[in-house]
Amino acid sequence: MSGWGGGYVTDIPYSVGWYRNQSPVRIALASIIGGAEAHIPNGDDPVMMLELGCGFGYTAMALAASNPTWTVFGVDFNPAHIAAARDWAVEAGLTNVTFIEADFSRWEDNPALRDLPGMDFVTMHGIWSWIPPAAKTGIVRLLGAKVRPGGLVHLSYNAMTGWIDMLPAANLIREAGNRAGGASDHRAAEGLRLVRDLIKAEAHNLHGRPAVTSRMEMFENASANYLAHEFMNDHWAPCFVNDVATALSEAKLEWVAASELTENFPELVMSEAQREIFHRYPDRMMQELVKDICTPRALRQDVFVRGATRIRPSERTALLMDVSLTLTKPAEDLPESLNVAAGKAELNKAFYGPIVRALATRPWRVGDLLALPNVVGKRDNPAELIAILTGADMVEPTLRPMTPPGPDAMRFNEVSARRMIRKGSPNGMLAIACRPTGMPLATPLLGLVLLYHYRNGITGVEGLIQAIEPDEDKLTEARTVIVAFLDRHLPAWKNAGAL
Numbered sequence: 337m338s339g340w341g342g343g344y345v346t347d348i349p350y351s352v353g354w355y356r357n358q359s360p361v362r363i364a365l366a367s368i369i370g371g372a373e374a375h376i377p378n379g380d381d382p383v384m385m386l387e388l389g390c391g392f393g394y395t396a397m398a399l400a401a402s403n404p405t406w407t408v409f410g411v412d413f414n415p416a417h418i419a420a421a422r423d424w425a426v427e428a429g430l431t432n433v434t435f436i437e438a439d440f441s442r443w444e445d446n447p448a449l450r451d452l453p454g455m456d457f458v459t460m461h462g463i464w465s466w467i468p469p470a471a472k473t474g475i476v477r478l479l480g481a482k483v484r485p486g487g488l489v490h491l492s493y494n495a496m497t498g499w500i501d502m503l504p505a506a507n508l509i510r511e512a513g514n515r516a517g518g519a520s521d522h523r524a525a526e527g528l529r530l531v532r533d534l535i536k537a538e539a540h541n542l543h544g545r546p547a548v549t550s551r552m553e554m555f556e557n558a559s560a561n562y563l564a565h566e567f568m569n570d571h572w573a574p575c576f577v578n579d580v581a582t583a584l585s586e587a588k589l590e591w592v593a594a595s596e597l598t599e600n601f602p603e604l605v606m607s608e609a610q611r612e613i614f615h616r617y618p619d620r621m622m623q624e625l626v627k628d629i630c631t632p633r634a635l636r637q638d639v640f641v642r643g644a645t646r647i648r649p650s651e652r653t654a655l656l657m658d659v660s661l662t663l664t665k666p667a668e669d670l671p672e673s674l675n676v677a678a679g680k681a682e683l684n685k686a687f688y689g690p691i692v693r694a695l696a697t698r699p700w701r702v703g704d705l706l707a708l709p710n711v712v713g714k715r716d717n718p719a720e721l722i723a724i725l726t727g728a729d730m731v732e733p734t735l736r737p738m739t740p741p742g743p744d745a746m747r748f749n750e751v752s753a754r755r756m757i758r759k760g761s762p763n764g765m766l767a768i769a770c771r772p773t774g775m776p777l778a779t780p781l782l783g784l785v786l787l788y789h790y791r792n793g794i795t796g797v798e799g800l801i802q803a804i805e806p807d808e809d810k811l812t813e814a815r816t817v818i819v820a821f822l823d824r825h826l827p828a829w830k831n832a833g834a835l
């Protein structure tokens with residue numbers, strides 16, 4: 337491992353991915369749902385946003401392309417990431433995103449970073465539990481200096497409670513990997529091979545443990561780059577939420593909410609008996625610790641605010657009633673239930689059915705949706721409506737309803753598709769940048785690629801099959817995906833204003 341990484345993987349680049357919880361709109365919504373004042377960006381607000389550890393900058397660029405009045409900064413210490421991100425932004429013609437090469441532990445040495453004004457939003461995904469102590473204290477200094485009063489911070493990290501069963505395996509992967517030598521991706525693969533062999537040999541502390549089995553299954557399909565960055569860092573350490581909150585309090589930041597919106601509703605996360613214990617504590621940190629003990633979540637995504645102003649429930653309701661939503665999937669995709677930590681949350685058809693059918697015609701204000709005459713159910717809980725429909729991936733909050741598609745967004749989608757066709761294998765989801773929503777629309781790589789060919793004049797099933805050249809044995813599957821794209825996803829994306 338090179339000296340300049342301070343123990344973080346630098347020989348293998350990370351992979352490209354879209355993380356919707358990093359969006360300022362989602363962060364502000366979470367804060368309001370958590371009962372703390374926040375300003376949800378409006379149509380042409382000049383939002384200032386900073387992403388720490390931006391990798392190839394895809395999330396930062398998708399947000400910048402969808403919101404031309406925002407000013408977005410991405411920071412990463414890996415020059416390979418920053419060079420590629422800058423190149424991508426130039427090719428896409430994005431002038432509202434800037435990428436800065438800097439190390440968190442010494443960020444004050446970088447004039448571009450030192451001179452940044454106060455930020456409305458700072459976000460970091462996949463950083464905190466993977467970096468050395470000096471980088472963490474650097475981040476806290478940066479947040480203390482650059483988050484404006486009232487500004488919001490989103491932070492994701494491996495949760496100690498959810499990782500506990502997997503800790504011995506993670507330690508073994510790193511140790512065995514380092515002994516194998518070679519590049520970090522090779523080391524991670526060798527370490528994982530050892531854990532698989534030990535599971536097969538029924539090693540007591542690995543075999544038959546559901547948390548280990550499910551994570552090992554997930555790693556089967558993960559990219560080699562992801563696995564290198566997940567396992568081969570010297571200082572990786574999952575954290576407890578109270579320890580993260582204590583560290584961030586140095587920057588005057590206070591925990592206010594989970595950025596995965598459904599996680600803010602105890603009834604969606606815990607059983608009745610667990611909720612009784614949760615409610616014994618008025619203090620939010622104790623409540624979060626109880627929640628963590630009760631759920632298997634391995635990644636926490638938290639929202640902090642610098643100077644929280646608590647809002648009354650009536651004010652919270654009023655703010656959320658004013659949010660506009662856009663349907664991003666066909667109305668018939670509304671699921672019967674949603675998988676949540678507490679099990680399955682049934683979606684009442686008499687309530688959600690009319691709401692989703694209305695949304696299929698145009699974007700709607702939440703308050704107007706809840707006033708629809710044919711809605712059967714509680715009309716006074718906009719927080720739950722927003723959390724459930726975004727949790728089901730059916731809607732996105734919408735900043736500029738009924739406005740035309742943005743040229744910046746469409747160009748970014750075209751350039752991103754071309755680049756991803758060349759590079760392949762993203763980490764998880766990508767996104768279609770979309771100006772009317774201001775919120776990029778999540779899609780797997782193939783959706784982005786099909787949109788690219790469609791916009792370049794290939795509009796029929798056979799033409800699209802030829803364009804994507806599937807393997808012979810994948811022809812039937814490819815045809816099904818293309819028909820779904822043409823009949824269902826494309827109309828939903830048009831409805832959202834992406835094209």
Ligand SMILES: C[S@@+](CC[C@H](N)C(=O)[O-])C[C@H]1O[C@@H](n2cnc3c(N)ncnc32)[C@H](O)[C@@H]1O
Pocket residue numbers: 344350351352353355388389390391392411412413414417438439440441460461462463466467471565
């Ligand atoms: C796991 S990746 C996550 C990238 C991106 N946020 C994402 O989720 O796709 C962590 C990123 O943090 C960067 N990083 C790690 N340590 C850093 C440091 N001390 N200073 C700046 N960047 C750092 C790495 O180069 C890498 O791009």
